[in-house]
Amino acid sequence: MVSPVEFPESAEEARPEATLSGVSSQAVEGRSPWQIAWVRFKRDRWAVAGGIVAGCLVLMALLAKPIERIFSLDPNRFHQDLINPELLRPKGALGGISWDHPLGVEPQFGRDLLARIIEGSWVSLAVAFGATLLSVVLGVVFGVTAGYYGGWVDSVISRLMDIFLAFPLLLFAIALSASLQNGAFGLHGLTLHISVLIFVIGFFSWPYMGRIIRGQTLSLRSREFVDAARSLGARGPYILFRELLPNLVAPIIVYATLLIPTNILFEAGLSFLGVGIQPPQASWGGMLNQAVSLYQADPEFMIVPGLAIFVTVLAFNLLGDGLRDALDPRGL
Numbered sequence: 001m002v003s004p005v006e007f008p009e010s011a012e013e014a015r016p017e018a019t020l021s022g023v024s025s026q027a028v029e030g031r032s033p034w035q036i037a038w039v040r041f042k043r044d045r046w047a048v049a050g051g052i053v054a055g056c057l058v059l060m061a062l063l064a065k066p067i068e069r070i071f072s073l074d075p076n077r078f079h080q081d082l083i084n085p086e087l088l089r090p091k092g093a094l095g096g097i098s099w100d101h102p103l104g105v106e107p108q109f110g111r112d113l114l115a116r117i118i119e120g121s122w123v124s125l126a127v128a129f130g131a132t133l134l135s136v137v138l139g140v141v142f143g144v145t146a147g148y149y150g151g152w153v154d155s156v157i158s159r160l161m162d163i164f165l166a167f168p169l170l171l172f173a174i175a176l177s178a179s180l181q182n183g184a185f186g187l188h189g190l191t192l193h194i195s196v197l198i199f200v201i202g203f204f205s206w207p208y209m210g211r212i213i214r215g216q217t218l219s220l221r222s223r224e225f226v227d228a229a230r231s232l233g234a235r236g237p238y239i240l241f242r243e244l245l246p247n248l249v250a251p252i253i254v255y256a257t258l259l260i261p262t263n264i265l266f267e268a269g270l271s272f273l274g275v276g277i278q279p280p281q282a283s284w285g286g287m288l289n290q291a292v293s294l295y296q297a298d299p300e301f302m303i304v305p306g307l308a309i310f311v312t313v314l315a316f317n318l319l320g321d322g323l324r325d326a327l328d329p330r331g332l
Contacts, residue, residue: 037250040326047322053315061122068115075119075282079110088297095300106290107298117308119282123190124312127197128263134202136256139209144240144248146210147217158214161207170269173200177275190281197276201263209255216251220244250327258320261313268309284309 031039041047060067067073082096083089088108090096095104095113103113146157177196220226221244229239270276271285279286284305291302 037326041322044322044325046318047325050315050318050322053311054319057121057312057315058125060118061125064118064122067118073112073115073118075111075115076280077111077115079105079112081110083108083110088294090298095298095304097300103304104298104300107294107301113301113304116282116287117284117304120284120287120305121308121312123194123277123281123283124264124267124285124309127194127201127267128260130194130198131202131205131263131267132256132259134198135205135209135259136252138203138206140213140245140248140252142206143210143213144217144244147214148221148236148240148244150218154214157210161210164204164207167204169200169204172204173197173270174273174275176200177270190277193277193281197267197270201266205259205263209252209259212251212255213248216248217244220247254320254324254327257316257323261316261320264309264313264316 068075079101082091082101082105084091090105090107090110092098095107096110097104101112101114103117105112106116142157142160146154177193177200226239226243229243234243267276268283268285268288271283272289274286274289277283277286287305288302288309291305295302
């Protein structure tokens with residue numbers, strides 16, 4: 001039997017305030033898009049794990065020098081007493097792993113691998129983050145400009161992107177790095193090599209970000225809030241930086257996070273070829289280069305830097321995928 005509908009007996013009971021009197025304020029509290037994205041991100045365990053590992057790696061890179069001083073780690077100190085003079089391999093099993101050298105020592109020279117990995121971390125991440133920042137800035141500026149103005153501006157910038165994408169980046173990076181070994185622009189040594197890598201990787205990688213931002217801008221420029229800004233007399237620069245850019249923060253963060261591991265691999269590849277970071281400065285790609293001729297004597301010497309690159313790239317890829325799913329669920 002259907003129960004009869006109960007109507008309020010008075011006008012006071014029919015007021016909305018009386019209807020919602022028993023409902024708590026938390027039950028109707030809304031959440032911002034960033035809060036919703038954070039809830040989605042926390043549900044992805046792999047993304048959270050990647051974020052934790054990536055955060056630890058960044059922290060290790062930032063504190064590389066203090067860690068070396070606190071634990072008395074010297075990446076360039078030779079331990080010839082730990083090397084077999086006949087076989088040029090570390091004494092003991094597993095590359096000379098011990099309490100004093102948790103990851104073993106380098107064959108032939110006996111340098112501590114843990115100290116070399118920590119020292120190489122800040123170099124790799126500095127180049128990766130610097131190149132990513134440069135490519136993001138250029139890609140966002142050119143992409144937003146091309147997508148908003150359209151016409152001949154879009155055609156010129158799009159053709160410029162095509163030229164950069166067709167450019168033989170690897171060959172140019174090898175030639176430029178090799179030609180600047182003796183210094184240029186008042187820079188020498190490690191500062192010069194890091195600056196050249198950041199410029200080469202970042203300057204020639206911006207079209208990837210530019211194409212994505214251009215496509216996002218094309219879909220945003222026809223929205224109502226852009227038309228409203230135009231009707232109020234807003235000009236192009238105001239609309240670009242005050243209306244469009246705030247709505248592009250999410251894709252910029254996502255694709256910048258996915259660009260970092262690519263730049264890490266590129267820097268490691270150049271250092272492996274001998275035109276990146278030069279010894280005696282430790283770098284993961286340079287360690288792999290040295291391990292090519294020594295892996296038969298000590299296979300672990302190739303495993304340690306290779307594993308460092310693998311874990312770092314995997315962590316940032318998992319973090320980037322998680323951010324993409326959390327900030328752009330419609331892109332699935």
